[in-house]
Amino acid sequence: MARRPNRRERIRFAFDGFHRAASRALGAAEGRRDRAATRHAEVMAELWLRETGYDAARRDPGLSRLFDNPRLDGVLARVAEDRAHVFDRWQGDSPQTLSEIVADATPGAAGDDPTDWKPVAGAVEPTGPVPEMWVLGTGSVEGGAPFRVAVPLLDGAHLQVVSTPRSRDRAEAMVEQLVLRTVRYFRPGAVNVHVWDVGQLAGALPGLYPLTRTGLLTVHDPTRLGRLLDQLADRIRRVQTRVLADGATSLRELADRTGERPEAWLVAVLVGNGRELPEAELRQLQRVARGGVAAGVQLVLLDVPAALPRPVETVDFGTRRASTPPTTGSRSRCGRR
Secondary structure (H helix, E strand, C coil): CCCCCCCHHHHHHHHHHHHHHHHHHHHHHHHHHHHHHHHHHHHHHHHHHHHHHHHHHHHHHHHEEEHHHHHHHHHHHHHHHHHHHHCCCCCCCHHHHHHHHHHCCCHHHHHHCHHHHCCCCCCEEECCCCCEEEEEEEECCCCCCCCEEEEEECHHHHEEEEEECCCHHHHHHHHHHHHHHHHEEEECEEEEEEECCCCCCCCCCCCHHHHHHHHEEEECCCCCCHHHHHHHHHHHHHHHHHHHHCCCCHHHHHHHHHHHCCCCCEEEECCCCCCCCCCHHHHHHHHHHHHHHHEEEEEEECCCCCCCCCCCEEEEECCCCCCCCCCCEEECCCCCC
């Protein structure tokens, strides 16, 4: 007859059974945790790759490490496959077609290559023809054929440019060239430029400062933004109450109707440092933006955070670089080339 286990043995057997069951449970939990962590990493990696762009991720110092992780091979292959086909239709004749559209909308200095500019002043009168768009540079989609990129400006929209410390120089160069295009296109005096730089009197946009000798550029005290905004607001009120008193809704409409434009364009370039403006100055800026386009006052903001009323174009030189600045009214991340 088999001996019945004593109480101590029963306790030991029960404990061993519990230990085995707990080990199996913990092992299963660790497996589920590992699978969940792996899945989370795959989802986040795919999100970063799709938001940033496959080629841009390879160039990004932080994201490029994703390509060295064998556990992400499936994600990388899936994103690469989608990338290979998503722009199939676009990569045909679309870049050339877009460049042709931009060329038609950007006559003369509005679209010419700056290296071809001759040392002569513009000759176009303020009554026109006024370019529908102004070239910013060139772009491409996922390394495909390049195309020209442009935005509306004079009588069309304000421009808001956002950069990072790494892309600030490129953003400044784009703004500088854009403003020079407006000055070179029209006869001298048709476009006046005002620059406010939060950092210093003569730092950003050095290519514009020779215009101070011609009277076409006014540089404003970095501590007196409110004063400049008051001047812009006064200009808008004067145009609204005096120049447009006969029923025209804008200087553009008045010029089209009468063949005369009694007021020059005023391009105000505000160069910030990414910090928000004081509340009073922000409200002033938004009021100027609201009535500026109709009154010939165009705002070009560089790293000045502000929610501006439409019409406004936004170009984002962010670290997640895409290649297509906007050509009409929306926000886009871009890398100027």
